[in-house]
Amino acid sequence: MTELLIHNMAPMMFGALVVFLLIGYPVAFALAANGIFFGLIGIQLGLLEPSLFQALPQRIWGVMSNDTLLAVPFFTFMGLILERSGMAEDLLDTIGQLFGPLRGGLALAVIFVGALLAATTGVVAASVISMGLISLPIMLRYGYDRRFASGVIAASGTLAQIIPPSLVLIVMADQLGRSVGDMYQGAFIPGLTLAGLYAVFAVGVALFKPSWAPALPADARTLKEPDGSGGTPSLVVLVIVATTASIAFAKYYYAPDAPTDVVLVVSTSVGVGVAFTASVINHFAKLALLSRLAVRVTFVLIPPLALIFLVLGTIFLGVATPTEGGAMGATGALAMALARRRLSIRLLKQAMDATAKLTAFVVFILIGARVFSLTFYGVDGHIWVEGLLTNLPGGQLGFLIVTNILIFVLAFFLDFFELAFIVIPLLGPVAEKLGIDLIWFGVLLGVNMQTSFMHPPFGFALFYLRSVAPGRDYLDKLTGKLTPRVTTGQIYWGAVPFVVIQVLMVALIIVFPNLVTGGLAKKQAIDTNNIRIEVPAEELEPAGEPGRRGADQPGTEQQNSEQEEAAKALERAMRGDAKPALDRKK
Amino acid sequence: MQSLLGISRLIDALNERVGRLIYWLILAAVLVSAGNALVRYSLNTSSNAWLEIQWYLFSAVFLFGAGYTLLHNQHVRIDIISGRMSKRSQTWIEILGTVFFLLPMAIAILWLSWPVFLDAYRLNEVSTNAGGLIVWPARLMVPAGFLLLVLQGFSELIKRIAFLRGLIPDPSEKHEGPSIEEELAAELRRQRGEPA
Numbered sequence: 001m002t003e004l005l006i007h008n009m010a011p012m013m014f015g016a017l018v019v020f021l022l023i024g025y026p027v028a029f030a031l032a033a034n035g036i037f038f039g040l041i042g043i044q045l046g047l048l049e050p051s052l053f054q055a056l057p058q059r060i061w062g063v064m065s066n067d068t069l070l071a072v073p074f075f076t077f078m079g080l081i082l083e084r085s086g087m088a089e090d091l092l093d094t095i096g097q098l099f100g101p102l103r104g105g106l107a108l109a110v111i112f113v114g115a116l117l118a119a120t121t122g123v124v125a126a127s128v129i130s131m132g133l134i135s136l137p138i139m140l141r142y143g144y145d146r147r148f149a150s151g152v153i154a155a156s157g158t159l160a161q162i163i164p165p166s167l168v169l170i171v172m173a174d175q176l177g178r179s180v181g182d183m184y185q186g187a188f189i190p191g192l193t194l195a196g197l198y199a200v201f202a203v204g205v206a207l208f209k210p211s212w213a214p215a216l217p218a219d220a221r222t223l224k225e226p227d228g229s230g231g232t233p234s235l236v237v238l239v240i241v242a243t244t245a246s247i248a249f250a251k252y253y254y255a256p257d258a259p260t261d262v263v264l265v266v267s268t269s270v271g272v273g274v275a276f277t278a279s280v281i282n283h284f285a286k287l288a289l290l291s292r293l294a295v296r297v298t299f300v301l302i303p304p305l306a307l308i309f310l311v312l313g314t315i316f317l318g319v320a321t322p323t324e325g326g327a328m329g330a331t332g333a334l335a336m337a338l339a340r341r342r343l344s345i346r347l348l349k350q351a352m353d354a355t356a357k358l359t360a361f362v363v364f365i366l367i368g369a370r371v372f373s374l375t376f377y378g379v380d381g382h383i384w385v386e387g388l389l390t391n392l393p394g395g396q397l398g399f400l401i402v403t404n405i406l407i408f409v410l411a412f413f414l415d416f417f418e419l420a421f422i423v424i425p426l427l428g429p430v431a432e433k434l435g436i437d438l439i440w441f442g443v444l445l446g447v448n449m450q451t452s453f454m455h456p457p458f459g460f461a462l463f464y465l466r467s468v469a470p471g472r473d474y475l476d477k478l479t480g481k482l483t484p485r486v487t488t489g490q491i492y493w494g495a496v497p498f499v500v501i502q503v504l505m506v507a508l509i510i511v512f513p514n515l516v517t518g519g520l521a522k523k524q525a526i527d528t529n530n531i532r533i534e535v536p537a538e539e540l541e542p543a544g545e546p547g548r549r550g551a552d553q554p555g556t557e558q559q560n561s562e563q564e565e566a567a568k569a570l571e572r573a574m575r576g577d578a579k580p581a582l583d584r585k586k
Numbered sequence: 587m588q589s590l591l592g593i594s595r596l597i598d599a600l601n602e603r604v605g606r607l608i609y610w611l612i613l614a615a616v617l618v619s620a621g622n623a624l625v626r627y628s629l630n631t632s633s634n635a636w637l638e639i640q641w642y643l644f645s646a647v648f649l650f651g652a653g654y655t656l657l658h659n660q661h662v663r664i665d666i667i668s669g670r671m672s673k674r675s676q677t678w679i680e681i682l683g684t685v686f687f688l689l690p691m692a693i694a695i696l697w698l699s700w701p702v703f704l705d706a707y708r709l710n711e712v713s714t715n716a717g718g719l720i721v722w723p724a725r726l727m728v729p730a731g732f733l734l735l736v737l738q739g740f741s742e743l744i745k746r747i748a749f750l751r752g753l754i755p756d757p758s759e760k761h762e763g764p765s766i767e768e769e770l771a772a773e774l775r776r777q778r779g780e781p782a
Contacts (some may be wrong), residue, residue: 024668024676025683026661033687036694057699060728064645073612073647074619083770089777125767133774320623323640327619334616352609354766357660359612359644360651364661371691413666458666468771477779 006045010381013038017372017422027418028361031368039375048378059370063363067323068174073359074326075121075165078333080351082307083126085337088117090300092134097223098235098297100216104206106144107152107213108199110135114156115195118163120307121329124453125464128157132468136486141476142220145212146486148205150469151494154461155198155501158453161416162446163191165311165326171362171420172442176428180322181315186439186516188261190447193515194505201501223293231291238275238294246271260518262316269309276302307332362417369421382429389430396434397510403427404448404506411452415460419449440516444509447502454499456492465491587753590744597741598657601734605654608647615643634715642724649731653738656688659758673756680746680758688739692732699728 005012013034020030042048063069082088091113099105099112110131117127131153139149161168164184173183206213218230225231246267254263279298282290311329314320320328337343376382392398410419424445431441453461469486476483509515619640626632655661668679703725705711711721745757764772 020687021664022667023683024663024665024671024679025687026656026663028661029683029688029691032691032695036691053694053698056695057702057728060695060699061725064649064724064728065641067641070615070619070640070644073644074616077612077616080766084773089774126770129767129771130774133771133778314623319627324619324623327616328623330616331620348613349609350766350769352612353605355612356605356609356647356651357655357658360648360655361661363648364652364655368691371695413664415662417662418664464767467767 002045005041006047009038009042009045009047009379010376010384013376013379013381014384021418026361026364028364028368031365031422032371035368035371035373035375038379042375042379048375052374052378055374056371059374060367063366063370066174067321068170068180069363069366071165071170071180071323071326072167072362073355074323074330075167075170076123076358077351077355078311078326078330079121079123079126080354081330081333081337081343081347082121083123083130084347084351085303085333085342086340087120087300087303087336088113088127088130089134091116091304092130094223094296094300096135096138097221098293100138100220101218101230102206103210103215104202104213105215106135106139106142107148107202107205110152111156111195111198111202114159115163115192116301116304116308118159118161118166118191118195119312120304121160121165121311121326121333124157124160124461127160128154128461128464129468131157132465136465136469137476138216138220140470140483140486141479142216143211143214145205145209146490147494148212149494150465150486150491151496151498152198152202154454154459154465154491154495155498156195157464158450158461159191159195159198161450161453162187162194162443164188165315165322165329166446168416168420168446168449169442170322171417172424172446175420175424176438176442178438178442181318182439183442184312184315184322185259185261187443187446188264189518190443190505190509190515193508194447194450194502197501197505198498201497223296225291225293229291231293234289234291235294235297238278238290238298241278242271242275245274259316261312265309265313265316269305269313272298272301272305303336307336365417365421369425372422373425382426385426386430386433389427390433396436399430399434400436400444400510403431404444404510407445407448408451408503411449412455412458414452416449416452419452437513437517440509440513443516444506447509448506451499451502454495454502456495459495462491462495587748587751591748591754594741594744594748597737601653601657601738601741604650604734605657608650608654611643611647615640615647618643634713634718638713638715638719642719642727645724645727649727650734652731653734656735656738656742658762674750676758677746677749677756681743681750684739684743684746689736692736692739696729696732696736699725699732703729 016038017031017034020034021027023030036053039048039052043050043052092109095109095113096106099109102108114127114131132150136149136153140146160166164187166187169183169187170180173180202213221230223231249270250263250267253267275298279290279295281287282295307329310332311325314328315322315325334343337347389399389402392402394401407419407423410423414422427445428438428441432438453459456462466488469491470483471485473482473484475481618636622632622636622640625636668676671679703722706722706725711725713719713721742757745754748754749756
């Protein structure tokens with residue numbers, strides 16, 4: 001009996017974990033309790049050292065001093081402030097008016113704005129709510145297919161989770177032990193490609209099912225010239241000038257082998273700067289060369305692009321760490337909300353409150369996962385998982401297919417924080433052993449996890465869309481027509497084609513790994529992630545570089561208590577704890 | 587039971603106070619971190635103390651915020667099964683979960699982390715980064731934060747038992763006020779001149 005127990009500790013522990021989680025008590029505590037419970041059994045059976053739990057404080061210390069995770073509250077806070085700054089509304093209004101007169105134009109506007117918001121920081125809930133309240137009524141008014149309209153809104157909102165800077169990628173980088181900057185660079189092109197695929201789908205609908213995505217009548221546009229014309233030609237000219245400027249800049253300023261994302265971000269900024277300067281000159285010199293539409297489009301694009309430059313630009317250029325990029329973005333969002341008189345003490349408090357709660361629950365899931373893994377790795381759980389996953393038929397490809405199906409299915413029940421902290425640490429080491437690039441792997445799973453926002457019936461994006469989509473038949477304010485409600489079934493069915501596109505994207509990344517690694521291969525990212533002035537060797541972190549300590553650091557050694565030493569030694573001994581992510585990171 | 591409920595109210599008030607205090611640290615951390623980047627870039631210097639303050643603040647937020655988050659029932663859970671159960675069954679899950687999951691793990695960590703703080707305090711441990719901060723305040727945050735969490739666990743336990751005895755209304759249904767998403771939706775509706 002005991003023998004059986006000893007040999008099957010890992011699978012039993014894992015099975016118990018599933019049960020513990022399904023009970024419905026907060027995940028963080030269930031995870032930790034599972035670790036402690038089985039740790040005690042393991043100690044009883046002589047499988048684990050009695051001093052096992054002495055390592056716990058050190059594990060928590062590792063979570064505390066983790067600079068990467070600090071980016072989570074920063075980006076969350078930035079998103080919460082930004083969603084109330086009015087930026088999204090302006091963008092949706094203006095871009096909607098711009099593209100509206102085209103067939104499928106409103107859908108394209110939603111995708112474009114979704115991608116743009118996603119690149120500033122992106123909170124799925126906020127994007128979906130804004131679009132659901134601003135774009136959806138217009139789409140319904142002019143006869144868009146309800147399923148298509150709600151699907152495109154929910155999907156565009158979830159772009160926030162894959163286009164950097166996204167929380168998923170931060171957590172993924174942390175758990176896989178890679179730098180967030182690399183992860184961002186890797187995800188940049190796939191994220192944009194995914195948005196592009198949505199756009200292709202929208203264009204396809206406009207071409208083959210014109211009745212699903214009709215063009216808006218000309219009088220739906222309120223931004224007009226005094227003489228009643230639309231003012232599009234002048235915008236086209238401005239776009240051509242700006243685009244030429246950015247392409248010329250990219251050509252002459254950068255060497256041909258410069259990384260794509262840096263070139264893209266900086267040259268876009270240059271192009272927008274040109275357009276902005278032209279608009280400002282036009283305005284003050286009263287030249288009347290540019291139409292109101294052209295000026296308006298330029299002005300609404302400035303704030304998001306400025307923020308993107310402030311955050312992604314500084315990260316990609318190596319000026320700021322991703323954490324600091326988040327802080328700068330949050331400061332920028334605060335400044336913008338203040339400038340637009342949208343920032344009140346109440347809003348500030350609310351944003352800080354929501355951020356603090358999110359931070360606490362996210363970090364506590366991680367703490368729970370660390371307690372769990374202490375025991376799980378102690379009973380060789382990682383070897384068990386590795387055995388399961390490396391013996392799959394088909395080697396690398398087999399592993400990738402199985403893990404992706406696994407994540408896809410789990411995403412129906414778990415949200416991405418749970419997936420990232422519980423499942424990813426188990427998969428990462430196996431992937432590495434199979435020779436899979438972990439940045440690529442992380443981006444792949446990130447795209448896959450997006451589906452967790454779109455799965456009926458628990459997908460968050462669908463949930464938020466449901467909360468703002470008309471639940472009752474209503475009289476349209478403008479036309480006075482009775483408009484039927486959007487049913488939940490329509491929202492669910494609308495999500496299906498976009499989930500299929502997301503799965504297609506996963507397949508594309510597997511078939512064309514260059515989508516991710518292309519931007520990375522050109523240069524080794526300046527890893528500012530680890531900035532810290534190092535005079536003596538790092539010692540704050542546990543288990544950093546075992547063996548080196550003491551020898552060159554006699555002075556600091558004495559400051560450490562014996563107990564802590566024991567804990568560290570234990571952690572070192574358990575370096576099977578093949579999860580380098582937290583402890584090894586500086 | 588009434589006196590226990592009194593204690594529970596006291597704990598709730600404490601964690602509420604703590605929560606409302608520590609969320610300002612988010613703003614502080616944002617400003618410190620942005621400042622660090624700007625200073626490093628413009629003046630080309632940087633200070634380890636200021637880099638460490640960032641994560642001291644971060645740690646304070648999640649450690650001291652854990653009890654507050656529990657009070658507001660914001661720790662995520664997987665409720666696909668429990669969501670379909672009756673109120674009573676859900677309350678039993680809360681009670682058993684608190685007794686067998688939350689309290690053992692929180693008390694264990696509280697117990698284990700206290701001596702680590704004591705050592706840091708006695709030895710006046712200083713961060714090994716040049717010009718770094720003293721370590722014991724951060725070490726103290728761990729047991730302090732988990733103490734708040736344990737207290738909140740007891741408070742939740744008292745409230746659930748009181749609910750089962752019919753002494754108080756369901757504590758998990760307390761009014762939280764509009765969520766930040768609801769406020770956003772309300773504001774957008776207001777701007778569009780629609781009824782909220």
